[in-house]
Amino acid sequence: MERMISGRVWLACVSLFFTLQVCLASVSVKVTPTVDVIIGETARLPCSYSTTGAMAVVQWFIESAGTRKRVAFRSSTGVGLDKDTPLTDRVTMETDMTLVISPVKVMDERSFFCQVDGGPVGTSEAETKLMVFFAPEKPVVSENTQIIPLTPNNPVAHKVGKCTSNNGHPEPRIIWFKDSKPLPEVTDPKEKIYMVPSVVKESSGLFTVTSTLYIQPEKIDAKSVFHCTAEYSMPNGDIKKENSEPFNLTLLYPAENVFFKLLNTSQIKEGDDVQMKCETDGNPQPQFEFTKDGRTLASGTGLFILRNVTRSDSGTYTCEAQDFDADNVELTKTLTITVHHLDPVSVVPASPLMIKKGDQAELQCKTRSSDEYTLSWMKDGKQLLQKGVLTLLSANLGDAGEYVCVALVPSVPGLRKQANITVIVSGSPEIGEPMPGKVEKQGSMVTLRCSAQGYPAPQFVWKPSGKVSLDVNGNTFTSTVTLEATAAVIKDGVTCEVTNMHGADSKKIMVEIQSDNTVEQDNGVKADTQQGGSKGVVAAVLVCVLLLLLLVAALYFLSKRGRMACRKKEVKEVAPGEEMKSGKNEESGLLNKPPVEP
Numbered sequence: 001m002e003r004m005i006s007g008r009v010w011l012a013c014v015s016l017f018f019t020l021q022v023c024l025a026s027v028s029v030k031v032t033p034t035v036d037v038i039i040g041e042t043a044r045l046p047c048s049y050s051t052t053g054a055m056a057v058v059q060w061f062i063e064s065a066g067t068r069k070r071v072a073f074r075s076s077t078g079v080g081l082d083k084d085t086p087l088t089d090r091v092t093m094e095t096d097m098t099l100v101i102s103p104v105k106v107m108d109e110r111s112f113f114c115q116v117d118g119g120p121v122g123t124s125e126a127e128t129k130l131m132v133f134f135a136p137e138k139p140v141v142s143e144n145t146q147i148i149p150l151t152p153n154n155p156v157a158h159k160v161g162k163c164t165s166n167n168g169h170p171e172p173r174i175i176w177f178k179d180s181k182p183l184p185e186v187t188d189p190k191e192k193i194y195m196v197p198s199v200v201k202e203s204s205g206l207f208t209v210t211s212t213l214y215i216q217p218e219k220i221d222a223k224s225v226f227h228c229t230a231e232y233s234m235p236n237g238d239i240k241k242e243n244s245e246p247f248n249l250t251l252l253y254p255a256e257n258v259f260f261k262l263l264n265t266s267q268i269k270e271g272d273d274v275q276m277k278c279e280t281d282g283n284p285q286p287q288f289e290f291t292k293d294g295r296t297l298a299s300g301t302g303l304f305i306l307r308n309v310t311r312s313d314s315g316t317y318t319c320e321a322q323d324f325d326a327d328n329v330e331l332t333k334t335l336t337i338t339v340h341h342l343d344p345v346s347v348v349p350a351s352p353l354m355i356k357k358g359d360q361a362e363l364q365c366k367t368r369s370s371d372e373y374t375l376s377w378m379k380d381g382k383q384l385l386q387k388g389v390l391t392l393l394s395a396n397l398g399d400a401g402e403y404v405c406v407a408l409v410p411s412v413p414g415l416r417k418q419a420n421i422t423v424i425v426s427g428s429p430e431i432g433e434p435m436p437g438k439v440e441k442q443g444s445m446v447t448l449r450c451s452a453q454g455y456p457a458p459q460f461v462w463k464p465s466g467k468v469s470l471d472v473n474g475n476t477f478t479s480t481v482t483l484e485a486t487a488a489v490i491k492d493g494v495t496c497e498v499t500n501m502h503g504a505d506s507k508k509i510m511v512e513i514q515s516d517n518t519v520e521q522d523n524g525v526k527a528d529t530q531q532g533g534s535k536g537v538v539a540a541v542l543v544c545v546l547l548l549l550l551l552v553a554a555l556y557f558l559s560k561r562g563r564m565a566c567r568k569k570e571v572k573e574v575a576p577g578e579e580m581k582s583g584k585n586e587e588s589g590l591l592n593k594p595p596v597e598p
Contacts, residue, residue, distance in 0.1 A: 027051040027118040031128040036235035039134040039169065042102035047114035047128075049097070052121055060099045061113040061125075062086070068113065072099060104132055106169055106205030131235075134206060136168025139230040139244040148217055150253040157189070157214040160249055163228035165242070167206040171199055172232040174211040179224050183213075192216040215249075222251045222283055254325040255282030260317075260333035269415045270341045274306040278319035280331060286323035292316065311341040311370065340412045343368040345375075345405055345419035354455075355395050357427030363390040365405030365419060371412060378404040392423070397453035400425040400475040425475070428503025429454030431496060437511040439485040446485045448509050450496035451478040458498035458505075464489065485511050 029049045037043040047058065059073040064086060071085045072093040079093050086107055092100045101108060109132040115125035144161035165172050176183040176195060186194045196212040211228065215221070227246045234240055263275035278288045279302045289299040292315055298304055306313055314337060321331035347365045355361045365375055365388050375388040379401060384390060392399050402422050409415040429452045437446040452458050453475055462468060466483025479496070483489070493510040 027056065027116050027122055027124040029114055029116050029124045029126040031112075031114050031126040033127075034129050034131060036131045036133060037104050038235060039106060039132050040103045042100065043104045043108065043130055045099040045101070045112055045114075045128050045130065047097040047099065047126070049114075049116040049124070051116065051118040056119070057117040058097045059115045059117070060093065061115060063111050063113075101130075104130075106132055106134075108132055109169075132169060133234050134167065134169040135234065135240070136172045136207075136209075136230050136232055136242070137166045138242050139163050139165040139174065139228050141226075141228060141244045141247055143212075144226075144247050145250070147250045147252055150217060150219060150251055155192075155216045157192070157194070157216045160213050160215050160217070161226065161228070161247065162210060162212045163230075163244060164208065164210045165230035165232075166208045167202065167204070168209070168230070168232050169206050170233055171207040172209050172230045174209055175229045175231060176211065176213050177227050177229065189214070217249060217251055219251070219253055219281075221249055222253075224249065251283055253283055254327075254329075255280035255286065255321055255323045255331055256326065256329055257281045258319065258321045258331040258333050260319040260335045262335060262337060266414075267412045268309065268337060268339050269412050270310050270339060272309055272339075274309050274313070274337060276304045276306075276317065276319070276335060276337075278302040278304065278321070278333065280321045280323060282321075282323055282326065286321050286331075289320045289322060291318045291320070309339050311339050313337070314339045338370075340409065340415055341370050342373060342407060342409055342415050342417050345407045345417050347405055347419045347421045349421075351420065352422040352424055354424040354426055355392075357396060357425055358394050361392040361395060361423065363392070363403060363405075363421060363423075364388060365407070367407045367417065369407075369409055369415075371409045371415075373407055373409045376406050378406055395423075395425050397425050397427055397430055397455075397475065399423060400453070400455065402474075424455055426455045426502065429458035429498040429500055429505050431498055431505045431507045434496065434507055434509045436509060437485070437494075438514045439490075439511060440514060442485060442487060442490060442513060444485050445482060446489075446511055447480060447482045448494055448496075448511075449478060449480050450498075450507065450509070451476055452498045452505065453477070454498065454500050454502070456500045458500045461497040461499075463495040463497065485513075 027049060028051075029047065031045065031047050035043055035045055047060070049056065049058065057073060057075040059070055061068045061070050062085070069085055070082050071087045071091055072082065073080050074093050074097060081091060081093070087101060090101055090103065094100060097114065099112065099114075108130055110130060112128050112130060113125050114128070115123065117123045141161045141163050143159060146159075148158045148160070163174050163176070165174060174197065175185070183193055187196065188194055193213075193215050196214070198210045200208045202208055209230070213226075225246045225248060228244045230242045232240055232242075258278065258280045260276065260278045263277055264272070268274055276290070278290070279285055285302060287299060288302050290297045290304045304319075316334050316336045318332060318334050323331055345365050345367045347363065353361060353363075363377070367373065367375070374386065376386045377384045377390045388405070390403065400423055402420055404418055404420050406416065406418045431450060431452045434448070434450055437448045439446045450460065452460075455475070458477060460468070460470065460479035462479070462481045464483060466481045469480045471478045471480070481494070483494070490511050490513060493508045495506055495508050497506040498504060
């Protein structure tokens with residue numbers, strides 16, 4: 001009896017042990033809940049597990065047509081890939097149990113199950129969802145070129161555009177914009193603005209979405225800019241947008257007002273082109289007629305141009321819009337323009353003016369203008385006087401030349417005119433101060449210049465002569481001669497003589513030999529610099545000598561003071577009279593000292 005009881009207890013313990021072992025045995029599986037991938041790329045679905053049992057079998061399943069279908073598995077004997085599945089030839093299973101799909105297709109967006117079979121310890125699985133993405137094409141707006149008439153008394157919604165975005169996944173969203181502001185997504189046809197959306201799933205599995213926009217347009221909508229945007233999702237929660245090309249509405253409505261303006265930005269002067277613009281607030285723009293003083297000037301578009309205007313073009317212009325759809329509205333506007341003018345400048349006496357040297361002459365210039373103007377006399381680019389009358393007192397040869405009288409209107413930029421007069425001063429020639437010639441050595445060639453003024457033109461004679469040329473600049477005549485620098489030329493120089501019917505003048509031009517040791521003196525600057533440099537060197541040497549003498553004197557003085565101090569100290573230490581005594585004793589000691597034996 002006792003053996004039976006003990007046997008039952010033993011069986012109960014063994015049964016409890018195995019029951020606990022089975023209860024404690026388990027399999028856990030871990031996957032990524034969601035995996036995002038772009039169509040055409042590679043998807044990786046990781047799977048990891050833990051078990052208390054022996055080697056497990058890992059299998060990957062998909063849901064297809066409401067049932068599960070295995071696509072791959074791995075056990076201790078290796079990996080296996082199932083045939084006749086949507087993933088055939090595109091799936092592999094790595095050693096870490098990761099399921100790899102490449103390339104990914106639209107139909108791969110589904111649930112995947114990683115199932116681990118631990119044998120005696122049981123089976124467990126986990127679900128991961130594969131989400132596939134594909135960016136749609138740029139949205140295109142069509143059916144947006146129609147002409148829409150406005151009917152204020154009976155407003156009607158008109159189709160203003162159809163936005164289409166092709167081949168996206170998941171389904172894109174279309175948003176309409178007016179003047180960069182999104183329109184509310186309304187689908188009720190009773191509203192002033194509403195949309196009619198539609199979605200088509202292509203055979204490829206991608207989505208094509210469209211949205212048709214309807215509006216009850218107003219006049220202000222003629223200047224509005226519309227466009228649509230395709231908003232779509234990409235992996236990792238990234239939301240992107242693609243915009244269509246912008247467009248405007250073509251609305252028809254009669255004019256209520258006309259506007260007439262001058263396009264020129266500066267004041268108008270004679271010779272300018274004048275542009276006037278006439279337009280209405282209606283659409284399309286009607287024909288326009290331009291008139292002045294009851295006379296028709298042009299008709300057609302709203303741009304009216306006057307070419308090369310004169311003062312007679314000043315006045316009031318009228319623009320009339322010929323919009324026959326406008327009822328009981330006067331579409332006329334006027335514009336007044338002023339053409340500023342400046343008469344040609346007249347100069348008296350007439351040009352050319354010939355006067356004798358020493359005489360007096362008066363030059364006058366006059367003009368007229370629509371505005372205040374100024375007169376000024378110029379010569380050789382320099383202003384002489386800001387008046388209309390220029391007086392030459394006791395004219396000299398330098399007063400000859402061209403004088404310019406300039407008239408301008410300060411208040412009208414660019415309004416400027418001028419007249420010229422040539423003044424000829426008749427008299428005997430005068431030679432300017434010539435520059436001496438320089439040569440390196442006797443016998444070299446030298447070039448000399450001689451400038452003179454006078455009228456009639458003076459005749460030049462060089463003594464001695466050489467190769468001669470003449471240059472004329474206004475009323476200044478310059479003769480150039482090139483000749484050999486002989487001993488006589490270097491000694492006596494070269495003479496330049498000028499003559500005309502009124503007299504003569506002459507100047508002698510010297511020729512110098514410039515050797516390597518010659519000091520060039522440009523107005524005394526270089527010579528003074530060298531002389532100043534020599535004086536500086538001498539002064540520096542003298543200062544150094546004086547400092548050296550002072551140093552020697554100081555050292556001698558200090559040495560003398562030191563010797564005297566020593567003597568004074570010895571006198572203080574020896575008693576009076578003992579110095580001589582001591583000296584005598586030393587001397588007698590030296591005399592009485594026996595000779596040193598060899």
